Amino acid sequence: MTFNTDTSKPLGYRWRSSKTFIVGSVTVALFTESLLFGFIVPILSYMLEQRLHIDPSHTQNETTKLLAIYGFVSVVFATATAHVADKMPDRRTPLLYALAGCLVGTALVASTLSIWTVYLGRVLQSIASSGAWIVGFATVADAVGDEHFGKVLGVVLSFVTAGTISGPTVSGVLLKLVGYWPTWLVPMAVLVLDMLARMLMIEASKPTPSDEERTGLLPASRPASSDQEGSTAPSTSNFYRIMLLDSRVLTGLAGCLLYSSLMANFDTTIPLHVRETFHWDSLPTGLMFLCLQIPNVIFNPVSGWVRDKIGVRYPMTVGWALMAPLLFLLGMPGDERFAWVNGGHHGVVITVTCLLGIGALGSLLHGAGPMELTAVVREQEAQDPLIFGENGAGSRAFALAEMAFTLGIMLGPLLSGPLVELVGYFYMNVVFGILCLMLAVSSFNFLRRKQPAIVE
Template identity: 45%
Template sequence: MVLHSDTGSAHWQWRSSKWFVLATVAVALFIEIFLYGFLVPMLPYMLEERLHLGPDQTQRFTSISLALHGLVSIFGGPLIGHFADKAPNHKIPFLIALLGCIIGTVMVACATSVGVFFGGRVLQGISGSGAWIVGQATATNAVDPEQIGTTMGILMVFVNAGMITGPMVSGFILEAAGYWFTWSVPVVLLLIDAAARLLIVENPERPSTKASTETDETESLLPSQERGREGLSAPSSNFWRIMLSNSRVMTALLIGIWGPTVGTSFNATLPLHVHDIFGWGPSRVGLMFFLLAVPGLLFSPLAGYLRDCIGSRKPASIALGLQAVFLALLGFAGNNHFDWAGSGSRGPALYILSIVTMGILRPFVSGVGPVELASVVKAEEAKNPGIFGPRGGYSRVFSLLEVAVTAGMTIGPVISGALVERFDYYRMTWTLSESFPLSSTPMVLVDLLRRYIHHHGYLSLYLPKR
């Protein structure tokens, strides 16, 4: 009996360990981004050869397919967050999201009609939102408050890896091995994801191994906040009002919109611009996206560590300001109206330098949302334990971030494309660069206000210190 109990306890320990939980979330986020990019190189073949659409319709249906993923997330995110917080644990919605992803992927792969294809894209969009919302909430619950920034930074490494490898893998295998063999890659990844999500055990699921210590074991498994919730505060029905009236939340959501807006603007404008200005072909276009994404693999953990050590505001404000400068320089590069930027090899060199710098700075901005939102929820829970219910409010607050990010991903190509078509690339980058200081201004103002109140001693208890 003792041996059996020890084995069960050891079996539970690795399944509920922080590192296994975080690894499972990392795999889920990697696969979600991988699948989003995996489809892009295959879309022309699928639309023309399998759905039998004319070549003149390919661009329009490609844009609709990509935009649909974001639109579904915008409307479905809050609902997913609401029901995930009401679920007995995060494992159930995590598995439901995986099931939706599997069904949606099969529908997209096997589709021979437009209806089935877009039905699969809708399911992929919903399940993708679920993976992001529940995954981030699960990761946040698994670590200490002072480790959230570093944790999110590490998770962003896997996100950037999925962003890089998805289109590269599908484009190469499609040419080398054919359509159906290409789909074997996501099938294998989804099987790995399914195994990990089935094995994961959250703290409330810990089994007791000895009847005599059942009560003590149960109490040791529950977070201190959850043990103190009962009888202290009734769950609040004003979650959305509390969050949306908080300046830190609104600032994080504003950055959550504009970061992806500018990021996805590259997808819509970079290939045509560098072809027209520098004469670069597909290989160099791919290299530009590679240089834009790879720095995130290296600098995301550093950015997360800095957020844990000194907070989010200073690194994010500095990064936003520098991004504004280098985004404007992208427009100057190759512009013959400026001798210092457009003549000879200076234009291409300046463009590459600006792209690499944007990639380096992006992790210091992209991870602000999860850290700031998690900090606000923890601060509210600390003041009123149980205010957001027994499961807390992480899924709901992360659903707000999912809405912001997908909104940015949806409007980015539209705004940048319209600006380039109406004016030119230079004015497009200049206009978008102005949005970065606007995004960082609320962070600076809130920080100055806190310093003023702290110095004069007025109402200092009402503003969170982080």
């Protein structure tokens, strides 16, 4: 259906098609997805032992597998999900399917009919969540354009981080206060509201390149009759060949992978380190993670505005360069070779300060990779609007970033855990610090200085 006249426009067209409503509804959807990611953690042992009657000695093993399968499935299905999404003429439909799939998966997990039902629910949650992330960010990029993408993405990521923080807290408190099923009804009700908002959303139709535009943009040697044939092949396998041979894309993906590896590394190593060094229990340990997350929530919009103004080159270079000395310092408390750190409360002060600094620097890094990938796709499509197919490759660009980020979450613990065992906590941080310095050099050498304007 097309809306060429005022009489043909549906009720509420102005606000339903506004950028504010589109971005707001997608933000709420991504907040819900991030909330669901950690929602299960505090109540999983109750589900396994009290509802599924699994022996407590097997709880840790089942917990590990249920959490790990989420990331593994997301990596496996990301490219297929993005390919299907880019084949669809709009973003609303795949996003609606993703939210519906997440609702079904959540219901299966909550039902706890059997352990295999829970596994099936986690698989569905992972596939649907991956689709929601990929299509959601692509929808935001399409809605706001290049000029304001950085700051809008920063605001969206602030809500995503808030969802990550609040998920475990909300589920743990609700289970204690209102019981099992009312706890699960909260995220399911939010998902239903998300789906209703998606049904109301009206996207602006993408302009289709005219014959004159195609003729002027395509190489003169390409026959006009091959336009349609050429538009399908590059949109599949050639997309990944073009993108993965671009140094800017590889640097952006490396940034996604290293950032998520660092965050997963902290989840793995900080609780044990502060327990052994400062003899802390769960409460102060949990507050340490707020030191990482709160600065990220606060500074994400500011960092996005900076990236809009000067591009991602300098923010990523500065962020990774300053991350290294903070990691070196973070590893010193508790190490006998640094006696000056371990007297009095010096170690606690250094640890808290370093985590706050790392959280603030994370706002410069989180989201920079997807921005760079989106810019590369836009530049390629500006030269040839059909290079990635009629509907573009926005979802596939975000799928690459999503895969790198998820892979980092999986690799972080696999790298940091053995390193702590082999060389100790300090040298583990040194290894990650060196990787940060290497990426700072790559960012300065390969990333663009300022986001170019794309004329459509």
